[in-house]
Amino acid sequence: DGGITQSPKYLFRKEGQNVTLSCEQNLNHDAMYWYRQDPGQGLRLIYYSQIVNDFQKGDIAEGYSVSREKKESFPLTVTSAQKNPTAFYLCASSLQGPNYGYTFGSGTRLTVV
């Protein structure tokens, strides 16, 4: 079955620690996205990538970093510079172009301890 896999499902981060969230897709989609979801604030775009080895900042990129070395993979690192990292993180992908919808993964819940 084709889809997007996010891991881990739950992640705990200590103060000052960097953590990496995994996102893998086997849909042969060109574009991949990372969103953050907070209660009462909806989804906000962190980073996106339309092709391998290229990515762009979204609306709330500060404190985050990404890489796109393979078409299938788009990992997100939450750095210690992110002051309020506790949230639900969602990865999505789509075919290139405006005629296609997004497919989302099942999410990773990150909690600072």
Add this chain to the structure above:
Amino acid sequence: KQEVTQIPAALSVPEGENLVLNCSFTDSAIYNLQWFRQDPGKGLTSLLLIQSSQREQTSGRLNASLDKSSGRSTLYIAASQPGDSATYLCAVMRIKAAGNKLTFGGGTRVLVKP
């Protein structure tokens, strides 16, 4: 800047009643609008995708309409069931948005009572 609003934020209906969920957006220059369902603690499941040239899309008990000129979309769910209880989100893809990114509404949380 595109703003997407979903009102009401929460809705409770008895089983069997039809659901009507609203989505409004400020910039009518869009490529498409997508409706999603989200269960608690889960990812988003795509329900319907409406292209800007379309007026509606249907899938089973679901029907979504799009009125681009007035900046509105409505999701109808016929004969609601307790399994329809979830949060429903709409999202638009603006023509001017780089990277074909989506702008989301805040969602409508639906409870269908048995």
